[in-house]
Amino acid sequence: MSLYKNQNIQLYNSLTKQKEPFTPIHEGAVGMYVCGPTVYSNVHMGNCRTFLSFDLVFRYLKHLGYKVRYVRNITDAGHLENDGESGDDPILKKARIEQLEPMEVVQKYTVDFHETMAKFNALPPSIEPTATGHIIEQIAIVEKLIKEGYGYEKNGSVYFDVVKFNEDHAYGKLSGRQLEDMITNTRELAAQSEKKNPQDFALWKKAEPQHIMRWPSPWSEGFPGWHLECTAMSTKYLGETFDIHGGGMDLKFPHHECEIAQAEASNHKSPVNYWLHANMLTLNGKKMSKSTGNNILPGELFSGENDILKKAFTPTVAKFFMYQAHYRSILDFSNDALEASEKGFNRLMDALHSLAEISTSENSSLDIATWKQACYDAMNDDFNSPILIAHLFEGAKYINALKEGKETISATDLQELSTTMHAFIFDVLGLEDTQAGGDEAAEKLSGAIELLIELRNKARANKDFATSDTIRDELQEVGIQLKDGKDGTTFSLS
């Protein structure tokens, strides 16, 4: 019996601007597409937030027993800034700066992306297709769009006729824009443009002589327009209509709007049932961005080598921090907020470790079943991780009370409490128990400290407090804190 039969998800659909009950096209199976990174530089924390938001969605759907096909692309084809009219291709630009072949640039940053996501303990998607690997599919869509009358060729480039599309479709329905307003408000001078209207976008762009990334096509040696790859790859792997399409809020317009236009014009049907948009991670109150430099890289966060934070933070703490805010809210990245999350996270982990020390009774004084469902209700309500985490802290409070003997619990309920805590913390949130240690060096250190604790306890028993306090204080100096508890002394590395 799959969990999803009893847990009803409501999710916020950007297209309808409201929460809707989630019903997949095929019962028990979910198709989800998420726009991945453009690999011309290291992913920054802002990029990571989006991918971690959808990792949570992926993990929760899987937890509920759905068979999920999660497709997240790698944009490795160079696209021009300014809609292909002029400007630079970021991948080519980077290749020049680093004196690398464009595909070397792509490889380098794809590897970085994968390593980073692995550090965050994000699950890899089911399929991770690349734009350059799907040129043929993209050309096929362009041909189809021309045939349907929505694409027109000019000097070897092909553009999408937004005005024509808008005559019998609603261009702008996702981002809440009216084409008339866009035309009225446009500042662009249409003088030297190949496009019929400034709102039109490139489907295929003829390569200038200096443009290295190029492929043959019926129209010219060139490269695909920037919105095409997602339409091609989502259609190929998930079908003409699929369940969930996700991405960062900043992709809503024009990227996702154009995806809808391309799909509707070529397939005559709406491509996506539920559009999900993750909100931005800000720094100093401003959106993190590759181009403006207002960002922090994961590596800088983990090492502590940056001007923003006072100390280093582990990937799991950073993730926990992000999940303490809802994915649709803007979240500001700051040292104080991270420190607060770190302390909270450690408290949660301590409680989890205490589970083993709880003894059971005949009856429970706690209502574990209700608490458990509250955890599910939180996630069912548009993946509300902050509420879930609040309930997990409630669970931690239960554990502490049980440990103190202030509450009682039956063996069945204890099992339920433990399973639920573990399921949400590790399977759904994908957090990692960094205190668990386990490597050889850590074990040796642990043995040495145990010895010191023993010596200190002997000194204390003999009321030789000078010795015992020296041990305690010197260890504190090197970053090892002793914690005297009721059942003996433990330690933690700070």
Added chain:
RNA sequence: GGCAUCAUGGCCGAGUGGCUAGGCAGAGGUCUGCAAAACCUUCUACAGCGGUUCGAAUCCGCUUGAUGCCUCCA
């Protein structure tokens, strides 16, 4: 300029008409040789002004402020 979104206690951050999350910090307590740690308790907020309502942080209007998109960006 256009289109959106947001404004919550010392800080971070949920919550969308009455039952008033959670974390951090602060305060008090338990424990302890002392301390730290840990645990417990506690602090009761919703930008301003007006309106709707028996009742609004939550709905409507205006004002102020911030942010996002309209150029590549998660």
